[in-house]
Amino acid sequence: MFVLGITGGIGCGKSTFSNFFREAGVKVVDADAISHVVTAVGGSALDELRLCLPATCFQADGSLDREQVAALVFNDKTLLDQISLIIHEQVINEIQKEVEAAKQASLPLIVLDVPLPVQHGFLDLSDFVLVIWANEDVRIERLQQRGLAKLAAKQRIACQMTKEEYAKLANLTIDNSVDLAALKQKFSEFVEQELNSRGIFL
Numbered sequence: 001m002f003v004l005g006i007t008g009g010i011g012c013g014k015s016t017f018s019n020f021f022r023e024a025g026v027k028v029v030d031a032d033a034i035s036h037v038v039t040a041v042g043g044s045a046l047d048e049l050r051l052c053l054p055a056t057c058f059q060a061d062g063s064l065d066r067e068q069v070a071a072l073v074f075n076d077k078t079l080l081d082q083i084s085l086i087i088h089e090q091v092i093n094e095i096q097k098e099v100e101a102a103k104q105a106s107l108p109l110i111v112l113d114v115p116l117p118v119q120h121g122f123l124d125l126s127d128f129v130l131v132i133w134a135n136e137d138v139r140i141e142r143l144q145q146r147g148l149a150k151l152a153a154k155q156r157i158a159c160q161m162t163k164e165e166y167a168k169l170a171n172l173t174i175d176n177s178v179d180l181a182a183l184k185q186k187f188s189e190f191v192e193q194e195l196n197s198r199g200i201f202l
């Protein structure tokens with residue numbers, strides 16, 4: 001089975017690119033979605049998170065209050081790293097399970113959509129790392145359209161690796177500072193050049 005790791009900074013278009021695979025029937029594992037599950041009611045990361053976050057960061061039902069936490073951690077790198085470690089452990093467990101299940105099911109391809117390219121549970125699992133990138137002004141505009149304030153978008157970008165740091169980890173970087181039709185075209189070229197050439201057909 002071929003494991004395609006897709007990563008990139010916030011608002012660069014990883015989920016949009018991963019969705020092209022989903023539409024083609026490919027199994028896609030979404031790390032952000034898993035991180036939401038493990039911090040929702042009864043989530044496996046909550047007990048540990050309660051030890052390092054104030055009570056105001058939790059809803060009455062015990063789940064994480066994402067807005068409160070975001071307001072706190074994207075201003076405080078130490079706390080961000082602390083909660084990220086706790087959540088990543090649970091997310092990585094789930095990703096490993098999904099990859100194992102896909103292997104058991106003899107799937108030819110699985111896609112991992114992961115914003116933060118950690119070594120264990122992403123880079124070490126991926127046969128090919130694809131970075132989706134876009135210019136900062138384009139990202140901020142798209143994130144604003146999605147409802148994130150400009151300042152909050154800039155704050156998150158500042159917490160993440162730079163384009164150059166992402167590129168160092170990548171087998172290939174695709175520029176998504178283009179419209180959706182052009183991105184779809186780049187997807188088709190990627191499939192032909194990097195997957196079909198390896199005997200993988202969607």
Ligand SMILES: CC(C)(COP(=O)(O)OP(=O)(O)OC[C@H]1O[C@@H](n2cnc3c(N)ncnc32)[C@H](O)[C@@H]1O)[C@@H](O)C(=O)NCCC(=O)NCCS
Nearest residue numbers: 009010031032035066069070083084087091115116159160
């Ligand atoms: C702070 C939280 C509660 C804010 O939740 P919110 O619903 O607003 O955002 P969401 O989780 O959907 O993430 C959206 C994007 O924010 C960026 N982001 C999230 N966590 C981080 C982080 N630790 N460092 C840098 N950027 C991050 C990513 O680009 C991500 O795609 C949440 O992001 C969180 O728990 N982060 C720590 C865990 C983590 O690293 N998750 C991301 C990958 S598993």
Ligand SMILES: Nc1ncnc2c1ncn2[C@@H]1O[C@H](COP(=O)(O)OP(=O)(O)OP(=O)(O)O)[C@@H](O)[C@H]1O
Nearest residue numbers: 009010011012013014015016142146178179180183
């Ligand atoms: N080529 C494009 N043209 C127009 N809008 C786009 C394009 N690519 C992505 N978008 C939009 O930009 C926003 C960010 O894209 P997307 O959610 O795919 O990014 P992401 O990298 O997964 O972000 P996040 O890190 O927040 O999960 C979305 O609202 C998406 O619909």
